[in-house]
Amino acid sequence: MALRDNIQLYNPSAFTARFMPSPALQALLKGDFNKFLIVRVEEMYRHVTRPVPATRATIHTCLFLTEGQATMKIGSERYTIRRHEMLVVPAGQVFSFGEKDVNKGYICCFHNDMLVGKYGKSELLKEFEFLQVWGNPRLTPDNQTARFVLHLFKRLHQEYTDHGLQHLNILQPYLITLLCEVNRIYTPVATHAQTAAVTLANKFRALLFTNVCTMHRVSDYAAALHVSPNHLNKSVKAATEKSPTRWIDEAIVLEAKVLLSQSTLTVAGVALAVGLDDPSYFARLFRKHTGTTPTAFRKMIEKS
Template identity: 65%
Template sequence: MKEDTDPINLYEPRVFTSKFMPSPELVARLKGDVNKFLIVRVEDMYKHVTRPVPATRATIHSMLFLTSGAATMKIGSDTYTIQPGQVLIVPAGQVFSFCEKDVNRGYLCSFHDDFLIGKFSSERLKDFEFLRVWGNPRISLDAQTGQFVEHLFSRILLDYAEYGLNNLDIIQPYLITLLCEINRAYTPMSGSTQTSAVSLTNRFKELLFTHVRTHHRVTDYATLLHITPNHLNKTVKAITGKSPTKWIDEAIVLEAKVLLSQRTTSISLVAADVGFTDQAYFTRLFKKQEGITPSTFQKMIDLS
């Protein structure tokens, strides 16, 4: 079994925007160290997206809140659409992609865990399940909470646009309050965070996110979790509706799509990077999940 490596690019915000949204106007709206924090109006950012953003990872958490229109994004293996009054979260390191045709208004706020050090501990941030890769990324707000959240986004943007990151004593507390308001409205995917089955399933997802390129069997994760493969199969299927094998296959293909989207990597190297010595087997798995071969997928990215 090969060692874990990390050949996948994690985009820092300024690199990401220059690659997918090249615009002096947008650059001018980004203040201070955008690898730590940024906030913009969605409409001021989205008009500069000229092509689909392929499977990608970022180094910071992102929160999208809409006041009008709709937004669709693929996060992990699932596609989500949000409407006004909803929030969509992309945790740092999670794979995401989106197209360029949505019409909407609202706010996009991104931040690194380090941005809140001194005000909020990294352990405390883990209490926000929506910032974990296994959390529910789509959060619906009631009317009153939606008003509070919109006000908080607006207040943070007002200070950021005028002063950048010079007034952290204002921006950080507002951001913490914003996270707390969203957390109050948050509903776990399973509907409950209290059962041992949910806890086990979330631990499986966390391990899968970390070891997907080197651990491809249900028995690998059962060993890490100190349970039997049968117990893991029954638990994950009961909570998510999908078997651990399905989760593993989807995660492998998702990882491969990120690598293929980088365009400079050959199919054989992508197969090796996600843990396959047999390129033909990798191609069959990819086609089973996506309906097309890795080479066809890469050509589609080249044409976008």
């Protein structure tokens, strides 16, 4: 059973229909908003009536605040941002959030296609580490950069509000400029580790992201990356302060959370879907990292 066959990958239209089913919100979304959209956070967030459980999206999401604070779970970590800070959720990354934050700002969602065309190229994606699942999703601009970023969000929002996607020759360069501005102040998760260790750790996390349901041993990843298990262990620890085993366990639990939230699989079925034949071991692993059982977690999601 392929893990991602069981997981709903939401595009913006499906996501808003499920979690924010509001005609008022739909009126703010222009044209093919599965490709690009930008709205004020307060205009979208007021339509969130319940917590959004662990899920994935087909597009990248950038959240920039001008007031208040916002908390999101991205991957296995929880992040809180405040005024003039930004969170990025890369396409395909698991995320979740609640419904009680009070804030203002902008939320911009875009497909990879928005970076390809007259003013962009696919290679741009490699330049923006924050659009990769292993990148640091929290961006804290200095005062000057924050002013530039705010101006670009305002300009994108005005163009989108007035004309939707009619003028991609305006939207695309402004979006690329925005990403370049924040890229200048981007801080990787590991700034203290050697470059070689960081590079190997990033390759490991990228491989883990696509193989979590079939590869559970550090030795398997080491073989795929053509290094020894000991070298992989040392490099990942140096770059991320977590062992490869911890990364693997957390990734398994994260996938399980999404399946428990979205699918009708039994707990034993979820265990099999994430590559674990022993439901008892799966339950122990899940409880170790979440503090609750898979069954209790699913009931909590159903009540929310």
